[in-house]
Amino acid sequence: MKILAVCGMGLGTSLILRMNAEKALKQLGVEADVEVSDMGSARALAATADLVLTSEELAEQLGPVKPRVVTISNFIDPNEVVTKLKAAIG
Amino acid sequence: MSRVPRATAVVAPRPGLSALLSIKAIRIGASARDWRGAVRLAGDALVASGATAPAYTDEMIATVEELGPYIVIAPGIALAHSRPSEAVHRAGISLVVLNKPVNFGHRQNDPVRLVVGLAAPDEEGHVTALGTLAEFLADDGRRDELLRSTGPDDLLRLVEAFEGDQASQMRRSTSDGKDLVDPK
Numbered sequence: 001m002k003i004l005a006v007c008g009m010g011l012g013t014s015l016i017l018r019m020n021a022e023k024a025l026k027q028l029g030v031e032a033d034v035e036v037s038d039m040g041s042a043r044a045l046a047a048t049a050d051l052v053l054t055s056e057e058l059a060e061q062l063g064p065v066k067p068r069v070v071t072i073s074n075f076i077d078p079n080e081v082v083t084k085l086k087a088a089i090g
Numbered sequence: 091m092s093r094v095p096r097a098t099a100v101v102a103p104r105p106g107l108s109a110l111l112s113i114k115a116i117r118i119g120a121s122a123r124d125w126r127g128a129v130r131l132a133g134d135a136l137v138a139s140g141a142t143a144p145a146y147t148d149e150m151i152a153t154v155e156e157l158g159p160y161i162v163i164a165p166g167i168a169l170a171h172s173r174p175s176e177a178v179h180r181a182g183i184s185l186v187v188l189n190k191p192v193n194f195g196h197r198q199n200d201p202v203r204l205v206v207g208l209a210a211p212d213e214e215g216h217v218t219a220l221g222t223l224a225e226f227l228a229d230d231g232r233r234d235e236l237l238r239s240t241g242p243d244d245l246l247r248l249v250e251a252f253e254g255d256q257a258s259q260m261r262r263s264t265s266d267g268k269d270l271v272d273p274k
Binding site for chain 1 (some may be wrong): 102153156157158159160161163164165167169171172173174196197198199208210214216217220221224225226227
């Protein structure tokens, strides 16, 4: 599966998100690629992703997209990402 | 397990956190009136370390004006940054510990006590350093210790000690080049 981590610029928050998502997937035993994206290209990239990870605020700006959107409030807490990914795909 | 090798394993090592965090880019006990002031402190610290030109500070502020306070990535922590631009001379990280927290308007993670400034000339060169910082801050005890730093050298020592521990763990767990699991 393909997971898209979205942040405003695609190089700060989303990199941290990707790191924690990769750890979480390994822990959950799920095989997936995690890509990062800025807000500008997120809508187009989301069309081919199975899941979008982003913040609540950016999810609102992103609006409706095809895959399920999982919002994270604490980007540096690996446990939140594990819990929410598990609920979404586990 | 991912079927592709982890990116960090196939490219040249990227600079670590202490390589991007200059002592000139650390501010302890700083005061800001509002979020703009707090981001400006982080931007000024990047300028002082030689990583950016002052225009980048305005770009970081414009990012929040444009996209909102999503840069408050965890309770009490903001990651101020913008795009790669002409105002970025090289990758750099600044750390500003505020003596009084300020609100960014984030629903869950306000108020902010620590502002991280990030300057990146490309999209991936800072990934190792940023990852180490995120891991450092993910632990409440370490984060509190960082917030209690008495000066820039004190803070830098904490970061370097953590980075050293992490590197030696990494060497142990990847000593045979394949096994990523910590040996018991």
